[in-house]
Amino acid sequence: MTSWRHTWRLLFGIGREIGVVVCVLHVLVVATSFLGPLLLALGLRPLVDGAASGDSRRIAVGGVLSGLALLLSALAPVGYRWAVIRMRERSQMVVQRRLLTLSASAPGLAHIELPAYRDRLELLKQRSDDLADGLTLFAIGPITVVQLAVTALLLGRLQPLLLVIPLLAIPAVRLARKAERLRNSAELRTAADRRSAQDLFALATNPASGAEVRVHGVGADLVDRHGAASRTRHRVVEAALFRSVCATVAVWLCYAAAFFGAVVLVLRQVAAGEASAGDVAMVLALAAAVISAAGQLSSQAGAAMRVHTAAGHYHWLEREALREAGRTAAAPERLAGGITLDGVHFAYPGTDRPVLTDLSLHLPAGAVVALVGENGAGKTTLVKLLTGMYEPTAGRISVDGVDLTRLDPGAYRERITAGFQDYARFELAVRESVGVGDLTRMADDRAVRAALDAAGADFVERLPAGLDTPLGAGWDGGAELSGGQWQRLALARAAMRRRPLLVVLDEPTAALDPHAEHALFERVAADARQGRVDGRITLLVSHRFSTVRMADLIVVLSDGRVSESGTHSELLAQDGLYADLYNLQAESYR
Numbered sequence: 001m002t003s004w005r006h007t008w009r010l011l012f013g014i015g016r017e018i019g020v021v022v023c024v025l026h027v028l029v030v031a032t033s034f035l036g037p038l039l040l041a042l043g044l045r046p047l048v049d050g051a052a053s054g055d056s057r058r059i060a061v062g063g064v065l066s067g068l069a070l071l072l073s074a075l076a077p078v079g080y081r082w083a084v085i086r087m088r089e090r091s092q093m094v095v096q097r098r099l100l101t102l103s104a105s106a107p108g109l110a111h112i113e114l115p116a117y118r119d120r121l122e123l124l125k126q127r128s129d130d131l132a133d134g135l136t137l138f139a140i141g142p143i144t145v146v147q148l149a150v151t152a153l154l155l156g157r158l159q160p161l162l163l164v165i166p167l168l169a170i171p172a173v174r175l176a177r178k179a180e181r182l183r184n185s186a187e188l189r190t191a192a193d194r195r196s197a198q199d200l201f202a203l204a205t206n207p208a209s210g211a212e213v214r215v216h217g218v219g220a221d222l223v224d225r226h227g228a229a230s231r232t233r234h235r236v237v238e239a240a241l242f243r244s245v246c247a248t249v250a251v252w253l254c255y256a257a258a259f260f261g262a263v264v265l266v267l268r269q270v271a272a273g274e275a276s277a278g279d280v281a282m283v284l285a286l287a288a289a290v291i292s293a294a295g296q297l298s299s300q301a302g303a304a305m306r307v308h309t310a311a312g313h314y315h316w317l318e319r320e321a322l323r324e325a326g327r328t329a330a331a332p333e334r335l336a337g338g339i340t341l342d343g344v345h346f347a348y349p350g351t352d353r354p355v356l357t358d359l360s361l362h363l364p365a366g367a368v369v370a371l372v373g374e375n376g377a378g379k380t381t382l383v384k385l386l387t388g389m390y391e392p393t394a395g396r397i398s399v400d401g402v403d404l405t406r407l408d409p410g411a412y413r414e415r416i417t418a419g420f421q422d423y424a425r426f427e428l429a430v431r432e433s434v435g436v437g438d439l440t441r442m443a444d445d446r447a448v449r450a451a452l453d454a455a456g457a458d459f460v461e462r463l464p465a466g467l468d469t470p471l472g473a474g475w476d477g478g479a480e481l482s483g484g485q486w487q488r489l490a491l492a493r494a495a496m497r498r499r500p501l502l503v504v505l506d507e508p509t510a511a512l513d514p515h516a517e518h519a520l521f522e523r524v525a526a527d528a529r530q531g532r533v534d535g536r537i538t539l540l541v542s543h544r545f546s547t548v549r550m551a552d553l554i555v556v557l558s559d560g561r562v563s564e565s566g567t568h569s570e571l572l573a574q575d576g577l578y579a580d581l582y583n584l585q586a587e588s589y590r
């Protein structure tokens with residue numbers, strides 16, 4: 001659990017981003033909205049006593065105060081709503097920007113695959129509104145306390161026993177905090193069920209999975225599974241909710257008893273001639289105000305706990321993102337030696353099964369290296385380690401002698417580029433979808449067109465608005481692309497960086513036709529020749545041996561180890577796994 005100091009710091013940070021003037025104005029508007037009930041109580045006494053004694057001056061004072069109170073009460077909700085909505089909109093923008101920055105800028109992937117991380121991220125997404133409401137809440141809270149204290153003082157002056165009513169706010173606040181803890185623990189316990197229900201919902205409604213869902217007729221099964229996950233979650237959450245509602249009802253019953261007690265007490269004082277009719281009116285109004293303030297305070301305490309919980313999730317995420325902040329070594333300007341893996345072991349987070357075992361390998365500067373092996377051999381995993389998405393569980397990877405875990409991840413990322421088999425579909429305008437490959441050159445149409453040329457994505461010229469065409473059928477005027485066309489855009493993205501030190505192409509041609517594949521590899525070879533000046537390493541993962549054979553070095557992975565390495569002719573001469581796989585594929589083409 002994060003400390004309250006962290007929560008305050010986070011809220012002040014959000015406030016600073018929103019703007020100090022906006023925040024101060026907000027507090028003033030909210031504070032004014034609390035004045036109405038107090039003024040009414042103060043105005044009622046002279047009004048009633050003045051009416052009883054025929055004192056027109058007191059009637060006038062009471063009338064003005066009560067009128068002012070009614071005016072404030074009528075206007076306050078409008079101002080309050082305006083202030084709160086405005087503040088919520090602004091703080092939501094700030095919170096969402098912060099969340100996106102944290103999630104998308106964390107250099108590694110390791111945390112994203114941990115179930116606990118994904119559960120927390122999901123909870124934080126749900127609760128980002130709580131965080132956004134935090135500022136309002138922390139402005140209202142102290143005001144409510146002041147309102148409660150002033151009201152309590154006025155009540156206590158009349159009859160000290162009446163001080164019991166405001167004191168009831170203490171157990172109410174404690175109960176509200178307890179209720180929030182119950183709710184939070186129920187949500188954490190059922191976070192996996194909620195995520196599962198959401199994933200199933202997305203699977204059933206997502207166009208990408210729509211075809212398979214229908215062909216295999218699994219629609220009804222998805223509905224059942226979704227229902228089961230939702231029911232499990234609701235059972236736990238509703239039980240927690242019921243317990244907290246019972247506690248709240250108990251507190252309100254105490255308030256009701258205290259209110260009636262106050263009435264009886266003051267009536268007895270009136271009967272004894274110790275209080276006037278105006279005092280009765282004031283006590284009733286003050287008791288009502290105090291009960292409403294205490295009720296607000298207890299719900300604010302619950303909301304404050306929610307803010308605190310959300311802030312806890314936020315700090316957890318922030319710690320993950322900053323974990324790599326200590327890495328400051330600069331990426332080399334050009335590669336002289338190359339990248340070396342030394343006794344690398346790796347198991348995915350949350351698993352014990354090693355995927356890479358004692359892997360030692362040297363990728364020489366300026367070389368085109370092909371990585372081959374059967375399904376599940378660990379090729380993509382090795383790529384993820386080389387691109388800094390994960391760190392080895394043991395052993396080390398060094399770039400020109402510098403440990404990869406010491407390199408500034410941002411600077412290293414700027415000098416690598418990659419095209420993946422599981423490419424992302426950035427549903428943006430074509431220019432942006434390609435430009436994200438190098439944000440600094442996104443607005444440079446010549447750079448974007450050169451990258452599109454390099455990837456053979458000439459279909460873009462035929463799109464209705466060229467580079468401005470939005471991508472994705474779900475958008476107005478959006479163009480939907482074929483799998484191969486999306487993959488060409490992914491390749492164009494990978495071609496955006498100017499002087500990469502490492503170019504990774506992980507089965508980049510799976511969705512391309514043979515012509516496109518041939519053209520792509522000609523370009524890869526030409527680019528690799530150009531990049532030799534910088535010592536650029538081109539790493540190609542492929543199952544197609546016709547393209548693999550052109551590599552300077554071919555590495556065969558088997559069960560997470562290097563089983564063979566050498567040039568095409570050396571490996572054929574060794575007559576091992578590579579020769580087997582190559583001959584098998586060559587035969588199937590004869």
Ligand SMILES: Nc1ncnc2c1ncn2[C@@H]1O[C@H](COP(=O)(O)OP(=O)(O)OP(=O)(O)O)[C@@H](O)[C@H]1O
Nearest residue numbers: 113348351355373374375376377378379380381382
């Ligand atoms: N995110 C992950 N979490 C846990 N295990 C994983 C994860 N990704 C891959 N694996 C496991 O790691 C092993 C190697 O997977 P990897 O994707 O590296 O193989 P590959 O050689 O690229 O296979 P393919 O040729 O099928 O693409 C597999 O057994 C797979 O189950």
